[in-house]
Amino acid sequence: MNVKGKKAIVFGGGRVASRRTAKLLDAGAKVKVVAKTFSESIRKMSSKNLQMVEEDLNNINISNLIKEGDLIFISTNDRNLNDKIEKEARRQRKLVNRADGVSDFVIPASLKVGDVLISISTEGKSPAVAKALKKRIKKTITQEDIMLVELQEFARSILKRKFKDQQLRESILREIISMPEILEYLKIGDTAKAKRLVLDHLEEA
Numbered sequence: 001m002n003v004k005g006k007k008a009i010v011f012g013g014g015r016v017a018s019r020r021t022a023k024l025l026d027a028g029a030k031v032k033v034v035a036k037t038f039s040e041s042i043r044k045m046s047s048k049n050l051q052m053v054e055e056d057l058n059n060i061n062i063s064n065l066i067k068e069g070d071l072i073f074i075s076t077n078d079r080n081l082n083d084k085i086e087k088e089a090r091r092q093r094k095l096v097n098r099a100d101g102v103s104d105f106v107i108p109a110s111l112k113v114g115d116v117l118i119s120i121s122t123e124g125k126s127p128a129v130a131k132a133l134k135k136r137i138k139k140t141i142t143q144e145d146i147m148l149v150e151l152q153e154f155a156r157s158i159l160k161r162k163f164k165d166q167q168l169r170e171s172i173l174r175e176i177i178s179m180p181e182i183l184e185y186l187k188i189g190d191t192a193k194a195k196r197l198v199l200d201h202l203e204e205a
Helices: 015-026 060-069 079-090 127-140 143-162 166-177 180-187 191-204
Strands: 007-011 030-035 051-053 071-074 094-098 108-112 116-120
Touching: 007 015, 007 060, 015 030, 015 071, 030 060, 060 079, 071 079, 079 094, 108 127, 116 127, 116 143, 143 166, 143 180, 143 191, 166 191, 180 191
Parallel strands: 007 030, 007 071, 030 051, 071 094
Antiparallel strands: 108 116
């Protein structure tokens, strides 16, 4: 989901709320965190898109807060309070993510290396395994993989101008990915020569 510019209300100020808030801010959302107390990690966050409301959730108008948001994140350590927030959010037909229960959407473990973004989900069964898989996958991504993405973007921009046939463009791009000479240049970090080979290949095409 593209959450840039969306308004997110995060109920809770602990470890889970901190992770949710950090991801939302990274994605460009406008975040309001509401809690009686905030963890140190939340207090250290600084963003024009972050608003912290330090209030006891049992003493404020939850309905009005939910009304402000496009997305509702529930992560307090009080299950009864979470039930109350979820019930009101669903009454207002808001999308809900709940840390201790069933949600409308999940927030998978994510890994970003260059322009490569990988998300891993165990459908809530084991966040620990998702994190372990994330570390394992990160070790397999090489620098030439990242450079190959850049090279493909370079080739695609040229192909779009030269060929209208999408299937033909895809076929040529697959050929470029499998060319051993190009991969060798990427391994030594010589993108200039790799691009030259791509241009030669496109001329032949």
